[in-house]
Amino acid sequence: MISLKDGTSTSEKTFLLGVLKEHRRIDGRSFNDARNVDISFGKDFGCCVASLGNTRVMCQVTCQVKAPKATRPNEGFLFINVDFPLMSSILLLDNDQLLQTRTELVRLLERCYKEARVVDMESLCIVGEEKVWELRVDISIMCDDGGMIDCASIAALSALCHFRRPDVTLEGEEVTIHSIKSRDPIKLSIHHMPILVSFSFYENGKFVLMDPDQREQKGSEGLMVVGANPFRELCTLHRTGSVPLIKDQVRRCAEMVALRARSLVGYIKKELEKDGALRSKREHAGFAAHLPRSLMVKPPVEVIDVERETRDIPMRDIVQRVSAKRTGNEVENMSIEVGKWDVPKGTKDESDFDESSASSDVEMVQQVTAEEKKTVEEISIMSDSEEDEVVALGAADLGFQRQKPKPKEKIGKPADSQALQELSKDKPSLKQVDGHAATFLKTLGNVDKELGKQINYLTQVSTGQPHEGSSYAAQKVLQMALHRLEHARSRVNESERIRASHMQQLINAGFISRPQSQQMQQATQPGTPAVQPQTPQQQPQM
Amino acid sequence: MARTEAFFDTGLRADGRDPSQLRKISCKVGAFKQADGSAYIEQGKTKILATVYGPQEIRGGKSKVLHDRALINCQFSMAVFCTSERRNRPRGDRKTMELNSMLQQTYEAAIRVELFPRSQIDIFVEVLQADGGVASAAINAATLALIDAGVPMKDYVCACSAAMVDDFPFLDLSHLEEIVVGSMVTFACLPRSKQIVLSEMSGRLHLDYLDKVMDAALKGCEDVFHIMDSIVRSQVAHMAAAMG
Numbered sequence: 001m002i003s004l005k006d007g008t009s010t011s012e013k014t015f016l017l018g019v020l021k022e023h024r025r026i027d028g029r030s031f032n033d034a035r036n037v038d039i040s041f042g043k044d045f046g047c048c049v050a051s052l053g054n055t056r057v058m059c060q061v062t063c064q065v066k067a068p069k070a071t072r073p074n075e076g077f078l079f080i081n082v083d084f085p086l087m088s089s090i091l092l093l094d095n096d097q098l099l100q101t102r103t104e105l106v107r108l109l110e111r112c113y114k115e116a117r118v119v120d121m122e123s124l125c126i127v128g129e130e131k132v133w134e135l136r137v138d139i140s141i142m143c144d145d146g147g148m149i150d151c152a153s154i155a156a157l158s159a160l161c162h163f164r165r166p167d168v169t170l171e172g173e174e175v176t177i178h179s180i181k182s183r184d185p186i187k188l189s190i191h192h193m194p195i196l197v198s199f200s201f202y203e204n205g206k207f208v209l210m211d212p213d214q215r216e217q218k219g220s221e222g223l224m225v226v227g228a229n230p231f232r233e234l235c236t237l238h239r240t241g242s243v244p245l246i247k248d249q250v251r252r253c254a255e256m257v258a259l260r261a262r263s264l265v266g267y268i269k270k271e272l273e274k275d276g277a278l279r280s281k282r283e284h285a286g287f288a289a290h291l292p293r294s295l296m297v298k299p300p301v302e303v304i305d306v307e308r309e310t311r312d313i314p315m316r317d318i319v320q321r322v323s324a325k326r327t328g329n330e331v332e333n334m335s336i337e338v339g340k341w342d343v344p345k346g347t348k349d350e351s352d353f354d355e356s357s358a359s360s361d362v363e364m365v366q367q368v369t370a371e372e373k374k375t376v377e378e379i380s381i382m383s384d385s386e387e388d389e390v391v392a393l394g395a396a397d398l399g400f401q402r403q404k405p406k407p408k409e410k411i412g413k414p415a416d417s418q419a420l421q422e423l424s425k426d427k428p429s430l431k432q433v434d435g436h437a438a439t440f441l442k443t444l445g446n447v448d449k450e451l452g453k454q455i456n457y458l459t460q461v462s463t464g465q466p467h468e469g470s471s472y473a474a475q476k477v478l479q480m481a482l483h484r485l486e487h488a489r490s491r492v493n494e495s496e497r498i499r500a501s502h503m504q505q506l507i508n509a510g511f512i513s514r515p516q517s518q519q520m521q522q523a524t525q526p527g528t529p530a531v532q533p534q535t536p537q538q539q540p541q542m
Numbered sequence: 543m544a545r546t547e548a549f550f551d552t553g554l555r556a557d558g559r560d561p562s563q564l565r566k567i568s569c570k571v572g573a574f575k576q577a578d579g580s581a582y583i584e585q586g587k588t589k590i591l592a593t594v595y596g597p598q599e600i601r602g603g604k605s606k607v608l609h610d611r612a613l614i615n616c617q618f619s620m621a622v623f624c625t626s627e628r629r630n631r632p633r634g635d636r637k638t639m640e641l642n643s644m645l646q647q648t649y650e651a652a653i654r655v656e657l658f659p660r661s662q663i664d665i666f667v668e669v670l671q672a673d674g675g676v677a678s679a680a681i682n683a684a685t686l687a688l689i690d691a692g693v694p695m696k697d698y699v700c701a702c703s704a705a706m707v708d709d710f711p712f713l714d715l716s717h718l719e720e721i722v723v724g725s726m727v728t729f730a731c732l733p734r735s736k737q738i739v740l741s742e743m744s745g746r747l748h749l750d751y752l753d754k755v756m757d758a759a760l761k762g763c764e765d766v767f768h769i770m771d772s773i774v775r776s777q778v779a780h781m782a783a784a785m786g
Contacts (some may be wrong), residue, residue, distance in 0.1 A: 103639040110636075116725075117742045192746075222651070224741075234752060237727065237743040240647045242655075244737035247756050258749050 008218040016219040020207045032196070032256060034211035037149070037267060039158050041275045043286035045185060046163030050155035051386050053213060054145035059155035060138045061163040068125070068132040076124025077134040080109045082152065084141050108149055108238055109139070109156060112194050112227040116235035119160060120189040126168050126175060133165060135188075145198045146213035149225055153196035158268050162275065162509070170258040193265045194229040196236060199210060208249060210256060389446050399497055415439035551729045557586075557716060564702070564714045565675075567733060567769050569683070571690045571777050579691025583683040587673035587714060592683035592689040596663035612658035615644035618680065620669040634654060641667075641677060648701075651739040654694040663693060664668060674717035675697050677742065678703050680694055681730050684765060689774055698770060699739060700728035702762030711758035729759040733767035 019026055029035070035053030042048070046061035050245040069073060082105045085100060113119070137159065139152050164185030167178045200212035200220035217223065222241030228234050234254055239245060278284040305326055419436035422428050508514045552562065565586030572579040579594035600607050606610035607613075616639040619633035621768045632638075645665060653663065665687070667680045685699045705712045711720065720726055725745025731738050738760075747755065 022695060078617070099639075100643060103636065104643055107636065107640045111744050116746050223556050228749070229746075232749040233746040234743060234749055235746050236632075237741040239738065240643075240650075242650045242740045244651045244732060246737060247753075247760065250741060250756065251752060253747055254752055470707075 012212075012215070013219040014293060016216065017202060018196035020202055025209065027213065032210050032259060034150075035213070037154060037264060039154065039268065039271045040287055041162055041271070041284070043156070043284065045180075046159050048155050048159040048162055049142075050151050050158060052147050052151040052154065052211070054143060054218055055147050055151045055213075056141075057148070057151040058140045058142055059152070059159040060140075061159045062136050062138070063133050063163075063165050064136070065126065065131050066134040067130060069129075072121075073129040074125045075133040078114050078119055078137065079134060080106055080113065080123070080137045080139070080156070082106050082109070082139045082141070104240075105139075105149060105152060108196060108225060108227075108236060108525075109137075109152060111238075112153060112196055112236045113137070113160070114154060116192075116194060116227075118157075118190060118192060118194065120191060123189045124165075127170070135160075135163075135165075144214065146215070146217045147198055147211050148195050149210060150198055152270070153194075153227070154264065157193055157195060157265075158271070160188060161190060161193070161268065161272055192229045192231060192233070192236045193261075193268070194227050194233075195257075195261050195264050196225055196227040196261055197253075199224045199226070199253050201245070203240065205243055205245060208253065210253075210260075224250075224253060226257040228254065228257040228261045230265045231257075231509065232258040234258075280347075350460060360510040392399040415443060548730050549721040555712070556718065561710045561712045562758065564765055565716070567766065569684075569686055569770070569773055571686050571774060572781075577687075577691075579687045579689070579693070580619045581683050581686030581690055583679055583686065585675055585679040585682070585714070587671060588675055588679045589670040590676070590679045590683045591668045591670060592680070592687040593666045594664065594684070594687040594693065595666075596691070597658040597661040597693065598623070600660065600666075606662075607660050612653070612660075613662045614646055614649050614653065614655065614665070615650070615662055616642050616665045616667070616684075617646060618642045618667045618669075620672060620676075624669045624672045641680065644677060644742060645680065645684060648699060648730075648740045649684070649688075652685075652695050652697070652699045652732065653688070654696065657694055672717070674715050674720050675703050677701065677728050678714075678730070681740065682770065684769060686774065697732035697734050698731055698767050700733050700763040700766040701728060701740065701768065702766055703728045703758050704755050704759040705764060706747060706755050712755050713758055713762040727755055729756065729757060729763060731760055731763045735763050 016026070021032070025031070025033075034056075036426045038051045041047050044060075049056065051057075066077065068077075084100055084102060119135065121445075124135065126132060137156055139156060141148055141152065164180075164187055166180060166185050168182040169176045169178065198211065200209045200216055201207070201222035201224070202209075202220055204221070209220075212220060212223075220241065222243035222245065224240075224245065225236060225238040226234065227236030237250070237254075248415065275284060283461060327418075415436045419433050422433045422436060503512065546570055557565075559565070562773075567585050568582065569581060569583040571577075571581050573582040573591065577593040577595055581592050583590050583592075597612055597733070600613060617633065618638050621639060622632055639750060647665065649663075649665065655663075665684050667684055669676055669680070681699055681701035685695075688695060689698075702713060703715050703726055705715055705719070705726045707723055715723065715726060723745070725743065725747045726742065727746045727747065728742045729738055730740035
């Protein structure tokens with residue numbers, strides 16, 4: 001934590017307070033939100049890089065054998081060291097400041113991890129009174145954007161949980177320390193997993209922010225660090241700054257930290273499991289593989305010109321027609337499928353009213369439909385915007401245009417823009433303006449006529465008569481008629497069959513001669529379902 | 543060591559105190575005539591001496607000057623003979639540096655620093671005998687010294703240590719009790735407004751006990767305040783009478 005003596009400008013402080021009064025934070029978080037945590041483990045055991053937003057801290061745990069303290073012969077050592085390479089923060093150039101911040105950080109971490117007994121010290125004993133393990137936790141602050149202590153605690157905790165010490169065997173008086181290759185190293189025995197969270201206070205304690213970043217820290221009046229573990233046990237309470245606190249604030253912060261501890265420790269455990277799984281498959285790659293994921297990469301923001309997207313389609317069509325008219329040749333070849341028109345995004349509407357433009361651009365429509373006579377060719381784009389397809393015609397092309405078989409109109413500037421340009425001059429020539437205006441009106445009239453033609457064409461193509469609505473009724477009527485037909489047919493067949501059977505009876509009874517009956521039989525055969533032997537069947541029918 | 547050593551069945555502690563009882567406090571304001579302000583405090587067996595110089599001009603370079611407020615410079619040192627085993631260094635090791643910053647944090651919040659721009663206030667604290675509660679006694683001593691020096695403050699700053707043992711909050715722990723008990727909290731507050739200016743904690747304390755411990759510690763601070771206030775008033779009255 002950086003002492004509050006370092007300079008923050010008044011304007012920064014005022015701005016920060018203003019933002020807080022609107023119940024917001026500069027980076028958009030809510031007052032009780034902490035930044036995202038990201039942990040990655042290195043190839044060696046006990047190596048961890050943690051990042052909290054932009055703050056990044058690296059921690060490495062190592063061990064060596066040492067003689068224990070006389071007063072505690074069966075306990076190992078835990079030594080915490082914090083290093084501030086200059087790349088972490090420009091504010092730490094002052095030596096006194098550096099020393100103070102460093103001491104503060106180290107003491108906080110010691111209180112949290114050593115005095116709260118996170119690691120079981122007696123398990124680090126090899127031979128009582130002679131040899132014990134000394135764990136050394138080296139923390140290096142790589143980048144400081146506020147919340148250094150938070151990030152350092154996460155890194156230290158993850159590293160301690162990740163670390164494996166070499167296996168030791170005792171044979172009488174001989175102690176053998178096995179290398180990592182010969183025997184699997186052993187995890188440390190960790191009692192509980194506390195983490196530290198910092199808070200900042202403003203306006204005499206009116207606003208409390210969780211996990212302040214550097215800007216918020218610099219402008220704060222008071223800072224508090226609380227350490228807790230998921231079992232809701234506090235292990236650190238530390239306050240700095242010029243604003244005293246109230247009991248309730250302390251309590252509330254403690255509650256928040258207890259909650260955060262639970263979620264964070266869950267995340268750490270998950271990451272440890274993932275790393276363990278990778279290691280068992282021998283796929284762990286260390287930091288290198290993790291780096292791209294943990295970089296802050298923001299995709300470039302795409303600016304969508306909503307106005308252009310939502311322009312009325314009909315207006316565009318008319319504009320297209322007018323533009324096409326200008327080219328002179330497409331009166332007959334105007335395509336009905338509007339979608340194929342490739343309208344320049346900077347449409348006529350804008351350039352017409354752009355009185356200040358004195359360029360000699362000619363706005364043309366580039367025709368995409370497959371037609372032989374292409375009158376517009378895209379020459380060059382004059383505007384900076386990618387969406388503007390302002391086409392400029394050079395003299396050569398004008399010449400080319402004139403050689404076309406049937407130019408209906410002079411190719412030149414749009415009449416209305418010319419009119420407006422005339423008007424914008426210091427001494428407008430009224431005759432010219434009138435002339436241009438008249439041309440414009442004439443083209444409008446032409447457009448109207450063409451539209452009418454198109455509509456007529458469409459009506460002829462789609463329906464022969466005025467359209468009355470859907471044909472569903474007619475279809476239904478047809479269906480019903482077919483049904484009735486079927487029904488009638490079946491009735492007719494039925495009656496035919498009965499008649500045939502009667503005829504047979506009469507033949508058998510001798511009233512009618514055979515040839516007639518045969519004819520009748522042949523006639524009824526299509527109707528009768530099956531050929532039946534006549535004599536035995538007819539008996540019961542009688 | 544078992545907890546029962548600190549807390550007998552009779553309900554009293556090893557030195558015969560109630561759990562909520564403070565140790566005997568005796569102090570003297572104005573122990574040194576040379577310093578702007580000084581005080582000597584005895585809290586049980588803990589003996590601490592504090593001196594204040596200031597507000598005065600900034601020494602040690604113009605770079606440290608703060609344009610709108612006074613700079614508070616604290617130095618905490620423990621005499622080599624203060625603990626049962628001889629210490630190697632009186633100051634400069636981690637513990638003393640930590641207490642340095644503790645003092646600084648406390649007085650940043652308590653002294654009216656905006657009244658003395660571009661100046662410096664020095665607070666020197668020396669521990670003569672340490673028997674638990676060193677941080678809280680140091681703060682109490684420094685408060686008295688500041689009052690003696692006439693430095694404007696928001697309020698007295700009174701400190702007290704507390705711990706939770708078997709559902710009972712213990713106040714003002716001695717050295718032995720500090721070792722035995724798992725966790726200890728030190729609070730310093732402005733007694734009239736009950737605002738906390740220092741909160742330090744070691745060991746593990748369950749969140750559900752926090753309220754009780756805080757309440758007990760703040761009550762202890764209030765008791766310390768009454769004692770200090772009465773002593774200050776009587777000594778000032780004495781001085782005024784002597785001056786005529």
